[in-house]
Amino acid sequence: MSASYKSTKIACFIGFVVQAIINNFLPVLFIIFNTQYSLNYEQLGRLLFINFFVQLIVDAITPAIVKKTGYRGAAIACHGLASLGLCMLGILPLLFPNHIYICLVAAIVVYASGSGIIEVCISPIVELLPGDKKGADMAFSHSFYCWGQAFTVLISTLLIHLIGQNSWQFIPLIWAAIPLLNMLNFMRVPIVEEQNEPIGKTANTLFKNRDFWLFAIIMVCAGASEIAMAEWASLFAQKALGVEKTVGDLLGPCAFAICMGSGRVIFGLLDGKFNPKKALIINNILCIGCYIGVGLFSIPALSLIACALCGFTVSLSWPGTYSMAARHFPNGGTLMFSILALSGDLGCSMGPWLLGIVANKTTLETGFIVLAVFPAIMVITASMLRKEKC
Numbered sequence: 001m002s003a004s005y006k007s008t009k010i011a012c013f014i015g016f017v018v019q020a021i022i023n024n025f026l027p028v029l030f031i032i033f034n035t036q037y038s039l040n041y042e043q044l045g046r047l048l049f050i051n052f053f054v055q056l057i058v059d060a061i062t063p064a065i066v067k068k069t070g071y072r073g074a075a076i077a078c079h080g081l082a083s084l085g086l087c088m089l090g091i092l093p094l095l096f097p098n099h100i101y102i103c104l105v106a107a108i109v110v111y112a113s114g115s116g117i118i119e120v121c122i123s124p125i126v127e128l129l130p131g132d133k134k135g136a137d138m139a140f141s142h143s144f145y146c147w148g149q150a151f152t153v154l155i156s157t158l159l160i161h162l163i164g165q166n167s168w169q170f171i172p173l174i175w176a177a178i179p180l181l182n183m184l185n186f187m188r189v190p191i192v193e194e195q196n197e198p199i200g201k202t203a204n205t206l207f208k209n210r211d212f213w214l215f216a217i218i219m220v221c222a223g224a225s226e227i228a229m230a231e232w233a234s235l236f237a238q239k240a241l242g243v244e245k246t247v248g249d250l251l252g253p254c255a256f257a258i259c260m261g262s263g264r265v266i267f268g269l270l271d272g273k274f275n276p277k278k279a280l281i282i283n284n285i286l287c288i289g290c291y292i293g294v295g296l297f298s299i300p301a302l303s304l305i306a307c308a309l310c311g312f313t314v315s316l317s318w319p320g321t322y323s324m325a326a327r328h329f330p331n332g333g334t335l336m337f338s339i340l341a342l343s344g345d346l347g348c349s350m351g352p353w354l355l356g357i358v359a360n361k362t363t364l365e366t367g368f369i370v371l372a373v374f375p376a377i378m379v380i381t382a383s384m385l386r387k388e389k390c
Contacts (some may be wrong), residue, residue: 012122015186018118019115022086026108027048029156032160037100041356054108055349056116056345062334066121067334071124079118079179079183080180085112089103089107089111090171090176116341119341126141128194133271136269138326139265140268145261146261153250156175159171212329212336215343218382219318221347221378223344225317225347226260226318229310229314229368232356232364233256235248236294258308259310259311259315264316267316291371295368321340355368
């Protein structure tokens with residue numbers, strides 16, 4: 001790959017870091033919102049639902065956006081929205097302290113719109129770059145979401161410790177600089193724009209194929225399995241296991257992210273040397289065990305280990321499904337990635353909210369046990385994919 005396209009790949013990597021900031025910064029503040037603003041588990045879960053539901057809606061309209069603006073215009077717009085939303089998250093609560101929940105929702109709607117476009121346009125930008133290691137490139141690029149997640153948790157936790165929980169509003173203003181700078185990157189890096197078939201023809205090919213709908217179901221479960229653990233791990237460690245916030249953040253979502261990123265790097269290095277369908281099934285069997293273990297283990301250390309290992313078990317689900325779908329449907333283009341992203345974000349919105357609803361009525365531990373249904377469905381669905389194409 002030429003040096004110029006390496007700069008494009010780097011910009012895409014940072015794009016996944018931006019998405020990680022958007023999806024993982026707010027949960028670090030859950031314990032603050034719970035104690036300072038008296039937001040209950042259902043309200044916190046609803047914030048996660050709103051975030052991913054907005055992304056889901058934006059996923060659906062992004063192909064039309066890309067058709068008008070190209071990938072470059074879409075990439076610039078999504079980073080601008082992400083930066084604006086993070087600024088709103090910091091400024092609005094200071095301006096309207098008596099309407100904290102409305103302020104949070106308003107900021108989420110804006111930055112989630114940016115994240116939705118990122119999810120749909122960055123993966124095909126990576127897929128279209130010159131090279132013959134598409135599966136490895138997809139796994140490596142998605143690993144930067146994991147490193148971004150760990151980076152977000154670590155730095156946010158450190159900043160909260162330094163400036164105090166009452167000054168949390170200044171932290172999203174710091175994070176807003178990253179999407180702003182990457183927006184400038186996408187103004188200059190070379191991008192391979194897609195020469196699409198007519199959308200109607202592509203849609204007809206996809207919608208009439210049984211495997212495509214199986215991939216969509218897998219993406220729903222992948223999103224729920226990944227995000228539910230990632231978003232609730234910190235609060236679970238603090239509330240249910242009784243560890244303090246810094247320890248909860250480091251041993252919960254941070255360890256989860258590091259294991260998930262490591263898994264994606266390993267699968268990227270092994271690209272072409274394993275059967276992705278079999279690996280997906282085995283990983284999700286292990287994922288079921290992790291969710292049940294988090295809920296049942298009475299020893300805090302074992303629960304935290306299960307939480308961290310869950311990161312490895314979900315590492316292949318999202319990028320692996322993208323890669324398998326791209327091989328099944330080489331002309332699927334933006335529409336295919338849009339529908340898969342929409343399906344994934346549907347799971348991302350359902351999973352954490354469902355866990356919050358169950359936890360509010362029972363316990364957090366029970367919520368994690370119930371969420372094991374999503375990797376179980378993924379195991380069944382992945383086994384139904386046609387063998388000759390996996």
